[in-house]
Structures are given as structure tokens and as C-alpha cells.
Amino acid sequence: MKSRTLLAIGMLVASPSLFANTFNPSPGACSGVNKEISRVSKELKETKSSIQGEWLKKQLKALESKKRSCSSKGLTTN
Numbered sequence: 001m002k003s004r005t006l007l008a009i010g011m012l013v014a015s016p017s018l019f020a021n022t023f024n025p026s027p028g029a030c031s032g033v034n035k036e037i038s039r040v041s042k043e044l045k046e047t048k049s050s051i052q053g054e055w056l057k058k059q060l061k062a063l064e065s066k067k068r069s070c071s072s073k074g075l076t077t078n
Helices: 002-014 033-046 050-072
Strands: none
Touching: 033 050
16 A cells, blocks of 8 residues: 555656646647546556545546547547
């Protein structure tokens, strides 16, 4: 569980664009969004920590917003 928490914190630091309001869709930025949504959804289902669960929900919401931005520009998120 400690390693998951550290991973979650690391992802937050490594992925500031997930929470920024200035996301600019590009082929590179949109690539793999669906895979990341699946990973976060799976981790959310498996977590027992309420703190980590809340963080994962926020991350999932940001990823879904990112996916919508990409789709509105006609970019693939696979």
C-alpha cells in the first residue's frame, strides 16, 4: 500500500498537465489517454485507502477532461 501511495504522489508530480487548465491537445499528449484511464479506474477499484481513492477520482476526472479535449480536436486517445 505504501508503494501505491508513493506511486500516486509521483504521478501527481510527474503529470502536472493532468490538472492544468491550459491543456493543449496534440497527437503526443493525447496518445495513451484511454490506457491511462483504464489503469486509474482499475487502481481505484482496488484501493482500500480513502485518501488515495479521492486522489485517484480527481486524476480520473482530469483524464476524462483531457480525453474530451482531445476528441473535440479530432485526435485519437488510444
